[in-house]
Amino acid sequence: MKNYIFLLALGLGFVACRKEESNKFDGPSLTDLNGAFVIINGLQASQDSVDFAAGESVYFTADLSKTSAWKITITGQTSGAVKEMTGLSSSIELSQSVWTGNTTNLPIFKAEMCKVDLTFTNEPDTLTVYVKVLAPKINTGFLISDFESGFNGGWTSFVQAGANMDFQIKSDVSAPEGNSYYNMAGTVDWDWLIGLVNFNASAYGASTFPLSSNPNNVYFNVMMYGEPGLTNSLVLFQFEEDENGDGAFTSASEDMYSLQVTVDWVGWKMVSIKYSDIPCLVNGSPAAPNGEGTHQSNKVRAINMLHLANPNSGFAKAKLDYMIFTENAPLNP
Amino acid sequence: MKYILTFFLTIFAFSFFSQEDKKVQFVGGARSIISNADFSSDQEDTVTSRKNSGGYALIDLGFKINPNASTEILGMVRIKNAFGGFWGSGVTFDVRQLYVKGVVKNALRYQIGNIDYKLTPYTFYNHNADLLVQSSSVLKIKEEVLNYESFYKNNTWRQQGAAIDFALQFPKVVDEIKVNSFITRLNPSNLGNILERLYGGGNVIFTQSKYLTLGFNHVSIFDLKNTALNENAYRNNVSSVSYKATLDLKKHIFGISGESGISSSALSLDTTGGLNDYFINVQANYQHKKSGLKAHVGYMDNGADFRSFGAQSKRVDFNQLNNFYERYTNDQIVRPLSNYDLYNDPTLYSNSITTGIMAYNPAVNNALPYGIATFNRRGLFAGLKYATKKESIKFESNYYRLGEVRGQGTTNLRNFNSVNANLEFNFSKMFNWKKEQKLTAGYAFQDTKRTSDLSYEQISLKSTTLNLGLEMELVDDLYLLANSYYFKSKGNESMPVRNAEGEIINYTAMNISGEELCLAGGLKYNFTPSIYLAAIYESNANSFSSVSSYRYNQFYIYYIMKF
Numbered sequence: 001m002k003n004y005i006f007l008l009a010l011g012l013g014f015v016a017c018r019k020e021e022s023n024k025f026d027g028p029s030l031t032d033l034n035g036a037f038v039i040i041n042g043l044q045a046s047q048d049s050v051d052f053a054a055g056e057s058v059y060f061t062a063d064l065s066k067t068s069a070w071k072i073t074i075t076g077q078t079s080g081a082v083k084e085m086t087g088l089s090s091s092i093e094l095s096q097s098v099w100t101g102n103t104t105n106l107p108i109f110k111a112e113m114c115k116v117d118l119t120f121t122n123e124p125d126t127l128t129v130y131v132k133v134l135a136p137k138i139n140t141g142f143l144i145s146d147f148e149s150g151f152n153g154g155w156t157s158f159v160q161a162g163a164n165m166d167f168q169i170k171s172d173v174s175a176p177e178g179n180s181y182y183n184m185a186g187t188v189d190w191d192w193l194i195g196l197v198n199f200n201a202s203a204y205g206a207s208t209f210p211l212s213s214n215p216n217n218v219y220f221n222v223m224m225y226g227e228p229g230l231t232n233s234l235v236l237f238q239f240e241e242d243e244n245g246d247g248a249f250t251s252a253s254e255d256m257y258s259l260q261v262t263v264d265w266v267g268w269k270m271v272s273i274k275y276s277d278i279p280c281l282v283n284g285s286p287a288a289p290n291g292e293g294t295h296q297s298n299k300v301r302a303i304n305m306l307h308l309a310n311p312n313s314g315f316a317k318a319k320l321d322y323m324i325f326t327e328n329a330p331l332n333p
Numbered sequence: 334m335k336y337i338l339t340f341f342l343t344i345f346a347f348s349f350f351s352q353e354d355k356k357v358q359f360v361g362g363a364r365s366i367i368s369n370a371d372f373s374s375d376q377e378d379t380v381t382s383r384k385n386s387g388g389y390a391l392i393d394l395g396f397k398i399n400p401n402a403s404t405e406i407l408g409m410v411r412i413k414n415a416f417g418g419f420w421g422s423g424v425t426f427d428v429r430q431l432y433v434k435g436v437v438k439n440a441l442r443y444q445i446g447n448i449d450y451k452l453t454p455y456t457f458y459n460h461n462a463d464l465l466v467q468s469s470s471v472l473k474i475k476e477e478v479l480n481y482e483s484f485y486k487n488n489t490w491r492q493q494g495a496a497i498d499f500a501l502q503f504p505k506v507v508d509e510i511k512v513n514s515f516i517t518r519l520n521p522s523n524l525g526n527i528l529e530r531l532y533g534g535g536n537v538i539f540t541q542s543k544y545l546t547l548g549f550n551h552v553s554i555f556d557l558k559n560t561a562l563n564e565n566a567y568r569n570n571v572s573s574v575s576y577k578a579t580l581d582l583k584k585h586i587f588g589i590s591g592e593s594g595i596s597s598s599a600l601s602l603d604t605t606g607g608l609n610d611y612f613i614n615v616q617a618n619y620q621h622k623k624s625g626l627k628a629h630v631g632y633m634d635n636g637a638d639f640r641s642f643g644a645q646s647k648r649v650d651f652n653q654l655n656n657f658y659e660r661y662t663n664d665q666i667v668r669p670l671s672n673y674d675l676y677n678d679p680t681l682y683s684n685s686i687t688t689g690i691m692a693y694n695p696a697v698n699n700a701l702p703y704g705i706a707t708f709n710r711r712g713l714f715a716g717l718k719y720a721t722k723k724e725s726i727k728f729e730s731n732y733y734r735l736g737e738v739r740g741q742g743t744t745n746l747r748n749f750n751s752v753n754a755n756l757e758f759n760f761s762k763m764f765n766w767k768k769e770q771k772l773t774a775g776y777a778f779q780d781t782k783r784t785s786d787l788s789y790e791q792i793s794l795k796s797t798t799l800n801l802g803l804e805m806e807l808v809d810d811l812y813l814l815a816n817s818y819y820f821k822s823k824g825n826e827s828m829p830v831r832n833a834e835g836e837i838i839n840y841t842a843m844n845i846s847g848e849e850l851c852l853a854g855g856l857k858y859n860f861t862p863s864i865y866l867a868a869i870y871e872s873n874a875n876s877f878s879s880v881s882s883y884r885y886n887q888f889y890i891y892y893i894m895k896f
Contacts, residue, residue: 021637021738021739022744023744024739024740024744025739025740025741025742025743025744026637026739026740026741026742026829026836026837027741027742027829027836027837027838027839027840028742028837028838028839028840029742029743030742030743030787030789030790030827030840031743031787031789031790033742033789033839033840034787034789035787035789
């Protein structure tokens with residue numbers, strides 16, 4: 001009988017020991033998810049003006065009565081640039097809402113007044129504050145061109161004698177960065193090539209572009225514009241490597257990697273690619289490179305940008321802006 | 334073809350060997366099923382095939398080899414042929430079982446290869462949590478097929494590994510000490526991010542006398558470090574004490590039994606310490622010797638963070654899709670798993686231990702979806718069991734009055750009432766008839782409630798299952814079978830949505846309302862007790878889908894043989 005009493009006591013002892021759990025629950029609060037939506041603390045910016053060029057940032061805060069799907073939309077009042085941030089929470093904090101001056105949709109923000117809207121997926125409320133950008137962020141990397149300083153004398157170009165040819169730097173408010181971009185347009189009905197520009201490293205006072213030797217750390221970035229109603233533009237970037245260091249590119253014995261972009265979208269778009277991911281192409285098809293066969297980003301001596309289109313496709317048009325090499329990550333404009 | 338020829342030549346050679354010294358025996362079974370279904374739904378459906386017929390024949394052929402008196406080797410192969418695919422596609426050839434077992438020095442038993450193993454209900458146990466009423470008549474045939482396919486025998490899990498058992502007997506103080514241990518492999522490494530995962534453990538059971546037994550049990554699921562690039566190794570440990578004590582009086586037997594223990598589960602890089610909790614299950618037992626009436630009443634407290642995946646793995650993963658009429662209506666909506674599918678489709682069942690919280694259907698079993706080892710349950714339970722001496726009447730019933738230990742999304746707790754009862758009348762034993770006549774009835778009811786002033790916290794869900802089965806022997810060995818299975822559920826639930834680590838991240842509101850009725854009848858002829866042929870017709874109607882009710886009629890022919 002002693003055994004029974006012992007075991008019973010053991011069991012009851014366990015029961016008595018259970019820690020109190022009546023004030024705890026697992027998972028997110030149902031009240032947070034289903035209760036009435038009330039804005040407890042409205043949208044606030046950590047500062048009303050920000051100098052991104054000086055490394056400053058701004059963040060936004062708000063407190064809600066329940067967990068809600070929210071979206072912060074920052075719109076440049078001059079540039080039209082848009083930065084979006086989303087989340088699912090009952091409070092918006094620094095970790096979820098910090099803005100370092102980058103953009104979600106091109107163009108890039110300028111020094112301008114920005115409107116900041118906080119909206120909610122299932123609620124009609126919109127909260128608004130304004131933040132003034134004193135200076136836009138500065139992107140680190142090797143800038144090939146933003147076309148703000150005109151056509152570099154070290155570049156070379158060729159434009160076919162076709163119809164409605166318009167290869168030139170233009171300046172207007174549609175530029176995704178600054179005020180200028182490179183326009184490429186025309187009709188060439190006898191050849192795929194419409195025009196080209198050779199961005200030679202020598203234009204920057206060096207035999208090769210000053211890039212890291214690790215091709216996995218080097219990213220090529222360019223902003224490209226697709227014209228409404230036209231999808232026939234092909235933009236081919238050829239990266240010539242001077243593998244033997246003789247100051248020239250020998251196509252028969254040195255590597256050339258090519259990035260071919262079909263511009264089949266409308267508006268400005270950021271294109272980024274890791275240098276080691278750029279293939280070798282012959283007539284648009286992957287092929288073995290003619291040289292050492294390894295990507296050597298520190299030996300790129302020229303970037304040839306060719307605007308191509310099927311000669312039977314008629315008028316082709318595309319625009320370029322802000323060509324830049326970045327390290328470690330694609331450009332976050 | 335070459336392999337098939339070699340296979341049959343091997344059988345032929347072994348059969349001679351077998352006849353000479355009985356060192357080789359053939360064991361196994363054969364089964365053939367032919368079915369024809371006629372499906373229809375309330376909504377216009379010009380996409381889903383209205384008729385569906387199919388079937389297969391299979392043979393499981395095992396060689397049980399005894400090279401000596403203390404060793405047994407079993408290898409079993411399965412040849413399966415889907416009808417319409419003879420001598421080509423549709424024929425599969427698999428290894429179904431493979432093990433070596435034996436006894437060392439008449440003391441230590443071992444088994445390597447496939448092992449069917451269990452320890453205790455909280456450590457390593459295959460709970461049957463989704464078929465709440467006893468199967469009879471037509472459903473019994475189906476459940477036997479399910480159990481055979483997945484090796485479900487006495488709540489064991491079929492695993493691959495090794496087991497060693499031995500016992501020591503003593504003249505004084507303790508009658509016997511029994512030691513059981515096992516190690517199995519749950520998953521292999523992929524040499525990338527998945528580590529080699531093993532499951533091992535055992536118990537030591539002290540039998541002091543026939544009146545007192547005490548067991549110490551431990552199981553552990555663990556990843557082997559350095560078997561992949563992943564540094565984050567998982568571990569789930571469960572340790573328990575189980576006990577059973579009886580007091581045998583002249584007219585009555587009283588007893589107390591139960592199991593209590595602790596669990597911990599964590600990833601090695603988890604700095605929070607993972608989940609740790611404990612469980613208690615203690616019950617008082619009573620038996621009236623003369624009448625055979627047995628009763629028990631008990632208390633259980635399974636912590637909200639109690640994890641024991643060897644006992645909490647479900648046979649059916651309710652996240653999977655049906656294999657039979659997976660979609661229907663012109664919109665091809667998914668047809669969710671029904672009770673009919675649970676009885677009809679052996680491929681829905683698994684025999685693997687899942688290291689994670691498996692999905693369940695709250696309409697089927699919301700009170701104890703993972704059996705008695707379900708975490709986050711606390712409350713009382715009671716049971717009755719009665720059988721007449723001739724077993725002409727058998728009755729068994731269990732009742733659970735449980736509640737959550739910790740709320741989900743709220744401090745308000747769910748409460749559960751669950752009762753099930755099975756009654757069997759064996760008229761042939763009752764009236765000494767030569768021919769078997771048996772009527773069985775099964776009933777299960779569950780009620781879930783969470784009360785709150787806030788409407789979005791309120792939960793009310795009721796489910797009822799009723800099963801009636803009849804087996805009548807018309808002439809010698811020819812039986813009439815009839816079955817009526819009814820399931821109804823109505824109410825709402827808020828099902829937790831969990832991430833890969835098992836944490837609740839959201840809830841899915843479920844509104845459940847529907848009925849399922851399956852009427853079945855047929856004939857069964859027993860060639861021998863282990864060989865029979867059955868022809869069954871059944872009609873199933875299901876109204877659980879909010880989009881479209883459906884029904885189908887199905888005709889089956891079963892041929893089942895065991896040898």
